[in-house]
Amino acid sequence: MTRGSLILILLLILVFILPADLQAQCSICTKTAQQLGERPAKALNTGIIYLGLTPFLIIGYIGYRWWKNNDN
Template sequence: MKQQMKIAILSAVAVLMHVVSFAQCSICSKTASQLGEEAGRGLNGGILYLAAAPFLIISYIGYRWWKNNQD
């Protein structure tokens, strides 16, 4: 039960962090503001696309580790 609660809390945090994921570094925000609305959205999408691969890899490694230690 405790483990299910931890998973539920972590899932909720991951969903709520979606809003924070649209934050940008100062250089990216300046570039996006100069490009305009549509290009800025494209830049945001590109940043999120590039950030997704490391998160997926880390998630897969964590899942495999969790499955192997689950005795």
């Protein structure tokens, strides 16, 4: 088993272990979103998680490519 496939398997296991309903808002944003209703509160939470995860995915991809190119 190569190192890359081991990392991929570990990342997949980590994704399945993480809880499905993460709370991304601060307490003030949570109260404001709850006043709008359940659906907008969930949408706001999903948007915050999406915006927070995107830079990590981009940096992770760049780091992986850099590591792969220096592994020669």
